[in-house]
Amino acid sequence: MNNILLTFSIPLLFSPLVWSGYLESNQNVLTPEDWIRVGPVDPQKEVELTFALKQQNIEQLEETLRRVSDPDSAQYGKYLTLEEVSSLVRPSELTQKVVHQWLASHGIKNCWTVQTQDFLQCTMTADVAETLLSGSKFQHYVRDGQSVVRSSSPYSVSDDIHQHLDFVGGLHRFPPKGQQDYSKAYYLKRNQSKVGFHLGVTPAILRERYNLTVTDVGSAQNNSQAVAQFLEQYYRPADLAEFMSIFGRSFQHLSEVDRVVGTQGAGKAGLEASLDVQYIMSTGANIPTWVFTNPGRHESQEPFLQWIVSLSNISDLPWVHTISYGDDEDSLSTAYMMRINTEFMKAGVRGISLLFASGDSGAGCKHLDKENSFRPSFPASSPYVTTVGGTSFKNPFKVTYEVTDYISGGGFSNVFKMPNYQTSAVNAYLKTVAASLPPPSYFNTSGRAYPDMAALSDNYWVVTNRIPIPFVSGTSASTPVVGGLLSLINDRRLQKGLPVLGFLNPRLYKLKGQALFDVTEGCHLGCLDETVQGQGFCAAQLWDPVTGWGTPNYPALLPILTSDS
Ligand SMILES: *[C@@H]1O[C@H](CO)[C@@H](O)[C@H](O)[C@H]1NC(C)=O
Ligand SMILES: *[C@@H]1O[C@H](CO)[C@@H](O)[C@H](O)[C@H]1NC(C)=O
Ligand SMILES: *[C@@H]1O[C@H](CO)[C@@H](O)[C@H](O)[C@H]1NC(C)=O
Numbered sequence: 001m002n003n004i005l006l007t008f009s010i011p012l013l014f015s016p017l018v019w020s021g022y023l024e025s026n027q028n029v030l031t032p033e034d035w036i037r038v039g040p041v042d043p044q045k046e047v048e049l050t051f052a053l054k055q056q057n058i059e060q061l062e063e064t065l066r067r068v069s070d071p072d073s074a075q076y077g078k079y080l081t082l083e084e085v086s087s088l089v090r091p092s093e094l095t096q097k098v099v100h101q102w103l104a105s106h107g108i109k110n111c112w113t114v115q116t117q118d119f120l121q122c123t124m125t126a127d128v129a130e131t132l133l134s135g136s137k138f139q140h141y142v143r144d145g146q147s148v149v150r151s152s153s154p155y156s157v158s159d160d161i162h163q164h165l166d167f168v169g170g171l172h173r174f175p176p177k178g179q180q181d182y183s184k185a186y187y188l189k190r191n192q193s194k195v196g197f198h199l200g201v202t203p204a205i206l207r208e209r210y211n212l213t214v215t216d217v218g219s220a221q222n223n224s225q226a227v228a229q230f231l232e233q234y235y236r237p238a239d240l241a242e243f244m245s246i247f248g249r250s251f252q253h254l255s256e257v258d259r260v261v262g263t264q265g266a267g268k269a270g271l272e273a274s275l276d277v278q279y280i281m282s283t284g285a286n287i288p289t290w291v292f293t294n295p296g297r298h299e300s301q302e303p304f305l306q307w308i309v310s311l312s313n314i315s316d317l318p319w320v321h322t323i324s325y326g327d328d329e330d331s332l333s334t335a336y337m338m339r340i341n342t343e344f345m346k347a348g349v350r351g352i353s354l355l356f357a358s359g360d361s362g363a364g365c366k367h368l369d370k371e372n373s374f375r376p377s378f379p380a381s382s383p384y385v386t387t388v389g390g391t392s393f394k395n396p397f398k399v400t401y402e403v404t405d406y407i408s409g410g411g412f413s414n415v416f417k418m419p420n421y422q423t424s425a426v427n428a429y430l431k432t433v434a435a436s437l438p439p440p441s442y443f444n445t446s447g448r449a450y451p452d453m454a455a456l457s458d459n460y461w462v463v464t465n466r467i468p469i470p471f472v473s474g475t476s477a478s479t480p481v482v483g484g485l486l487s488l489i490n491d492r493r494l495q496k497g498l499p500v501l502g503f504l505n506p507r508l509y510k511l512k513g514q515a516l517f518d519v520t521e522g523c524h525l526g527c528l529d530e531t532v533q534g535q536g537f538c539a540a541q542l543w544d545p546v547t548g549w550g551t552p553n554y555p556a557l558l559p560i561l562t563s564d565s
């Protein structure tokens, strides 16, 4: 195991000169338990690093996002092009010059930028990288045949560079593990489900529950949607085709993906990868769909960061993206999360809706010496994405009303402040359930609360490696379902000549639960034994940190979300 210093939460007063050089002073550099450190890399090995250059006008970007996504603002729907975003946030001439000169002075020449010029990706040998970023030490790590290169220790840069960078990617943060393939909750549920026959969720069941008729399929020109996935596994076109031939008989649909961004490797088809694409194309039926996949050109790449960077390099993106990825907030540096959050704002001002799965561990749990606390997940906790939780049918043998799926991720951020659009909803919840809330030391009521809405997340049928598999569960199922529904609403808006929905939350919270099926029963996991339900938060009337505002009733939502005054 790795015995290097873990985090630097030591107060600055210790020695400001030493500590100020760390760009990510509180980044966890522990080896995750599923990875094994093999040893140092060859000094001549090529690594690829991503430099996040300091941007300009972040406050103005935030204010623009507020205006273009607030339905009561005159600027509502007046989205920016990528070129306009670029002129707003692009790093100053000075920043660009300093960073370029710094890299050049180390002989680094192979660099690519993006349209917004706020990211630089460069290849260099490991020994050059270690000189450039003092303290870094590149090592090989493996997990189940997967191999990455990361630094086992934190890195720093000199003060004159420090002020021009947010962070450097490619040193820390390991690729995520697939929730479907590893989570305890998944196996637990799968085991429970096998006890007796179960209805199972299929496109037809979802379309029935959310009241989609045969005519509720996409037809607008220029509408599209996307799923992004970062696992060493691939969606397989033949699985999608087979899924649609089995489960797609009752509605018009597409059976092929429109565009794959990134490399579809030769790896195995994965449950999670199959799930996302099969279900976004079932609710967002007949809408062209893109798949963003792990490019994996270099072992030093961070897959999620690659995706974020690519958004700033493609002018015409799909309007809705669903992403089933999350990390514990406390495993990531604040500098990294803040910058990624700015990237979400950059997408939002372009009219792009980003939907993240809320996670499959309920409120989460951090075991501390004295007292435990909940463990929020990022990007679910970002105020600038729409976060989707999970539900089950009350009666698992019938299409009935929905109750909490106890794995549904939810809670309060320790990093991001509560955004204005949700304060009254969240405060109303805290007041109503005051008597039955978990201990106050477990969560932070000043933080961004999530999820924002939910959908069924339990017992899906998925085709993977040509075989239909039941009992697939998790918020990685509910998220593409909601994404497809929003795409359908965008479709109708485009046909009416209206702008797309963009960042949904300000408008969603103004509905106050109207047109959504409120989920009021059940509690999610928290800080005790994972087999015990009800140790986190509990669902309640209107908004709650388990299922948000509830699940979509499409025919009720459609007129409300397509009538702009
Ligand atoms: C961004 O796109 C341009 C033009 O297609 C390309 O040359 C460049 O390499 C891309 N940047 C990155 C970081 O991939
Ligand atoms: C689920 O069942 C398998 C055997 O089918 C067993 O190995 C595993 O421990 C069980 N997992 C849980 C969480 O109950
Ligand atoms: C939608 O579904 C619900 C529950 O399945 C049902 O009660 C309702 O009447 C349906 N139709 C509309 C337009 O809401």
Ligand SMILES: *[C@@H]1O[C@H](CO)[C@@H](O)[C@H](O)[C@H]1NC(C)=O
Residues within 6 Å of the ligand: 221, 222, 316
């Ligand atoms: C679709 O997009 C293309 C390119 O972005 C544009 O030229 C065309 O006018 C758009 N069509 C419609 C119907 O909006």
Ligand SMILES: *[C@@H]1O[C@H](CO)[C@@H](O)[C@H](O)[C@H]1NC(C)=O
Residues within 6 Å of the ligand: 413, 414, 415, 416, 417, 418, 444, 446, 447, 448
């Ligand atoms: C609570 O959240 C705020 C942000 O809303 C943060 O500044 C503060 O540090 C958090 N407290 C703890 C104990 O994490």
